[in-house]
Structures are given as structure tokens and as C-alpha cells.
Amino acid sequence: MIQKMKGTEDIxxxxxxxxxxVEDVAKAVFDTYQIKEIRTPIFEAYELFKRSVGETTDVVSKEMYDFMDKGERHNALRPEGTAGVVRSYIENKLFGPEHANPLKVFYIGPMFRYERPQAGRQRQFHQIGVEVLGSTNPAVDVETMASALDILSDLGIENVTLYINSLGKTQDRYAYRQALIDYFLPLKDQLSEDSQRRLLENPLRVLDSKNERDKALVVNAPTILDYLSDESKKHFEEVQQMLTALEIPFKVNPLIVRGLDYYQDTIFEIVTNDDSIGAQSTLVGGGRYDGLVEMIGGPQTPGFGFAMGMERLILTMKEQSQDMPEEEGVDIYVMGLGQETNMTCLKLVQAARSEGLTAERDFHDRSLKSQFKTAGKLKAKLILTVGERELEDGTVQVKNQANGKQTTYQLSELLDDFYSCYLEQTVDTSAIDKYFRGE
Incomplete structure (x- = not known):
């Protein structure tokens, strides 16, 4: 038997x-922020990710699914969403005067990284992401972070903490990068193998190490906040002032670096304080990426965004014992008694569906008892029964499952105006009648 690939899941x-x-909740929040949907391809040119995410990052150097196609083009399945959105922004000239500025977009879809599968992290995983392009206003940083918090709140996810940091401008990071090398180089032998490799390639990633030996050495390392330019300090201070003004709790954590090279200035993570999902406790991550658009070949354009992993969101909802959504019941379930009712049952479910109602029927000519069980599982509001006698009389038995009321309708009446009959059976008009009678 052919089985699913390692690191993938059937939903x-x-x-x-x-x-x-989860998607509906996110979309409802995005509507309030006027964030519009964008859909980009799941594979792009390899060079796009090499240039934007960073050749020395683990994502590009170790985790990316890349391949040569039949035209000898080097492609890659997208490991993250920002690069594709920025490519689309440039290619479709979304910076033009006919488009909103800043342009606010969201995406929902699968991403791919060759990692060791674990709870909340698969090789094919799904992200909800936001990108805001065109403004350096710190209010963009704050409202985008607020939108992520709103989604978590509306999903019922509790016990989360917003951590923020600033990576400064490119020149700030260069100075900080050298300071980290100077600090860690004498301690190199004490670092983990991964951190030793990263030290000269991308020393900021040492700060993000999960290795306990590395963590002990990181405690006394210099922090990026000591190397910020006046411009970056001012931006970061305004972000904190605005968060405080909106009464959004946050903590400054100078050890947050994020794993992608394009970030600068404000970066953030939203972490669940519930340790039940283990190391995968970061629900949302993102930040500012001024300079990325130019790096890919577009005009000078600032940007800010985030991504949240859907697998981790759902896992957290379950672990926190949130009231998970339940499937809605069907409006109509049609039961036929005998194969000769097959055509009538077909007409009834299609008549219901044409009126916008949800409907299902039995297809296997099962017993009445079996069909009632199925109707119960589907939480049907009305059960319609057609048997030999009903066929002869041209009638249908309609039963309201909530109150047990059963009514006989003419088949022609249902087929002509199914919705009126449905309302008659399901809407309690007694309160309305009393109102108009003045009772």
C-alpha cells in the first residue's frame, strides 16, 4: 500500500x-483591518528564497525542497510566504497609485521544509500570514501585531505573551554581529556543533539555539539593544509607547532574532505559556523587513508581517481544552422506504438544496431504524419520509426533530416552494403573533 510521505498529514x-x-476566524479579523487576501504559487524560483531568506540560513541551506524541472529551471517549494508575496508585489506593480498604500494582504496555505517531524511541526505545514507593504510608521508594526493577538483571542487561546525586540538597521546588525563573534570566539569549544558552524556564518542564530550549553553562554552575551542607531531606538520606543497606549501587554526580549535574514528593526513572537506542546510554543512570529523589496529588485518599500502555524494553533486549542467548533447539522434528511422511492428522494434533496438548505438522504435502501440513526448523527432538523403509501398519495411526511411535530405535505407543494415549508416547520411564530396581538 502506498502511504503518505513522512512529515505530511491527511486532514x-x-x-x-x-x-x-480557524480560517474563518482569521478572515473575519482581517476584514476589520481591511487586510485583503493574496494567493501566490506554492513553488517559486530557487533564487527568490536564496536571495531573500538568506543563503546561510538553515531554511535555505538544509531544509528547502528544491528541484530542477523539465526545462532545467531551479525551483523550490515555498518554505515561507513573505518572499512570494514580495515577488508578486514587484511583478504586478502593486506599489502603483491605483493600489492601497500601505498594501495590506493575507495568505493561507501550505509551506514546505525538510525538518524532523514532531508535534506542531511537519514537513508540509500550513500558515496564516500577513504582509503590510509601504509604510515605516511604527503604528503599522503595532496594529499588525494586534491583529495576530485578536485572532488568538477569538480562537479562545489563552495564556500567551507578546515578546518584542529590535534588530536595528543593517549597519547596526553588522556592528552587533562582530560583537557576538568577538564574544563567542574564545568560547567556541564550549558551543554546540551547530552553533560553532553558525558562529562565523550567522552568529545571531547562536542566540536562538535550544542547546542548554549554548543557552548558558548566551546569558552574558552583548545585546542588540546596545547597538541600535538613534533612528532605530526611536522607532522601537514608539512601538512600545503605542502598545502601552492600547493596553497590550508585552515584554522586551533581546534574544529574539528570528530565523530569516531579511528582518530588521521590530521583530516579535507570541508564545503560549502552556508548556503542553513542548518546544513548539511559538504561535506567531514576524517583524519588519524594510529593504527586502529592493533586494528582490523592486522599488524602496518598507514592510512588516507575520506568520502563524495552523497546526500549532489547533494543537494549542485542543491542549487548552477550548470548546472546539462542531459541525452544523443538516437542515433536511430524506428517508425513502423501498427502491421505488429513489427518484422522489432525489427530487426532494435537490429541491431543498436549490433553496440554499443543506440536505442529505439514504442511498442504500436501508431499514427505517438505520436511517433514523444516520439522521441523528447528522443532527437533522427535519426528517422527510417517503414510502409506498406516500408515493400513491403524492405526499411526504415531515417531522421536526426538536419538538416531535409531524406534518403531511403534498409532494408538489414541497417541490414548488421548499423553503416556505421549511420555515413553517422550524420557525416559532408564536412570539411574533403575541407581539402583534399586543399580548
Whole structure:
């Protein structure tokens, strides 16, 4: 038997409605912020990620799924969403006067990284992301972080902390990079193998190491906040002032560096304080990437964004015992008794569906008892029954499952105006009648 590839998961029908719920909540929040959807390809030119994410990052050097296609083009499955959005921004001239400025977009979809699969992290994983392009205003940083917090709140996720930091401008990072090398070089033999490799390639990544020996050495390392230019200091201070003004709790953590090379100035992570999902406790991560658009070949354009992993969101919701969404029941379930009712059952479910109602029926000519069980599992509001006698009389038995009321309708009446009959059976008009009678 051919099985799914390692690091991938099937999202089955009994789980997919939870994913749809998460997506719907995110989209509703984005509507309030006027953040519009963008959909970009799941594979791009390898050079796009090499140039934007960074050739020395683990994402590009070790984790990316890349391949040569039949035209000898070097492609890669997208490991993250920002680079593709920026490429689209440039290619489609979304910086033109006919487009919103800043341009605020979101995406939802699969990403791919060759990592060791674990809880909350797969080789094919799914992200909800936001990119805001065109403004250096620190208010952009704050409202984008606020939108991420709103999504978590609306999903019922609790016990989270917003951590922020600043990476400064490129020249600030160069100075800080050298300071880290000067600090860690005498301690190189004490570092983990991974950190020894990263030390000269990308020393900021040493700060992000999960190795306990590395963590002990990082405690006394210089911090980026001591190397910020006046411009970056001012921007970071305004971000903190605005968060405080909005009463959004936060903590400054100078050890946050993020794993992608394009970040500068404000970066952030939203972490769950519930340790039940282990090391994968970061739910949201992102920051400012002024300079990335120019790096890819576009005009000078500032940007800010984030991504949240859907697998981790759902895992956290379950671990926190949140009230998970349930599938809605169907409006109509049609039961046919005998194969001769097949055509009538087909007409009834299609008539219901044409009126915008959800409907299902039995396809296997099962017993009445079995069909009632199925109707119960589907949480049907109304059950319609057609048997031999109903076929002769041209009628249908309609039962309201909530109150047990059963009514006989003419088949022609249902087929002509199904929705009116549905409302008659499901809407309690007694309160309305009392109101108009003045009772």
C-alpha cells in the first residue's frame, strides 16, 4: 500500500471543519483591518528564497525542497510566504497609485521544509500570514501585531505573551554581529556543533539555539539593544509607547532574532505559556523587513508581517481544552422506504438544496431504524419520509426533530416552494403573533 510521505498529514473530514473554523476566524479579523487576501504559487524560483531568506540560513541551506524541472529551471517549494508575496508585489506593480498604500494582504496555505517531524511541526505545514507593504510608521508594526493577538483571542487561546525586540538597521546588525563573534570566539569549544558552524556564518542564530550549553553562554552575551542607531531606538520606543497606549501587554526580549535574514528593526513572537506542546510554543512570529523589496529588485518599500502555524494553533486549542467548533447539522434528511422511492428522494434533496438548505438522504435502501440513526448523527432538523403509501398519495411526511411535530405535505407543494415549508416547520411564530396581538 502506498502511504503518505513522512512529515505530511491527511486532514480528514472529521477534522477539516476545525481548520475551516480557524480560517474563518482569521478572515473575519482581517476584514476589520481591511487586510485583503493574496494567493501566490506554492513553488517559486530557487533564487527568490536564496536571495531573500538568506543563503546561510538553515531554511535555505538544509531544509528547502528544491528541484530542477523539465526545462532545467531551479525551483523550490515555498518554505515561507513573505518572499512570494514580495515577488508578486514587484511583478504586478502593486506599489502603483491605483493600489492601497500601505498594501495590506493575507495568505493561507501550505509551506514546505525538510525538518524532523514532531508535534506542531511537519514537513508540509500550513500558515496564516500577513504582509503590510509601504509604510515605516511604527503604528503599522503595532496594529499588525494586534491583529495576530485578536485572532488568538477569538480562537479562545489563552495564556500567551507578546515578546518584542529590535534588530536595528543593517549597519547596526553588522556592528552587533562582530560583537557576538568577538564574544563567542574564545568560547567556541564550549558551543554546540551547530552553533560553532553558525558562529562565523550567522552568529545571531547562536542566540536562538535550544542547546542548554549554548543557552548558558548566551546569558552574558552583548545585546542588540546596545547597538541600535538613534533612528532605530526611536522607532522601537514608539512601538512600545503605542502598545502601552492600547493596553497590550508585552515584554522586551533581546534574544529574539528570528530565523530569516531579511528582518530588521521590530521583530516579535507570541508564545503560549502552556508548556503542553513542548518546544513548539511559538504561535506567531514576524517583524519588519524594510529593504527586502529592493533586494528582490523592486522599488524602496518598507514592510512588516507575520506568520502563524495552523497546526500549532489547533494543537494549542485542543491542549487548552477550548470548546472546539462542531459541525452544523443538516437542515433536511430524506428517508425513502423501498427502491421505488429513489427518484422522489432525489427530487426532494435537490429541491431543498436549490433553496440554499443543506440536505442529505439514504442511498442504500436501508431499514427505517438505520436511517433514523444516520439522521441523528447528522443532527437533522427535519426528517422527510417517503414510502409506498406516500408515493400513491403524492405526499411526504415531515417531522421536526426538536419538538416531535409531524406534518403531511403534498409532494408538489414541497417541490414548488421548499423553503416556505421549511420555515413553517422550524420557525416559532408564536412570539411574533403575541407581539402583534399586543399580548
Amino acid at each position: 480528514l473530514p472529521n477534522e477539516s471543519y476545525i481548520w475551516q473554523h
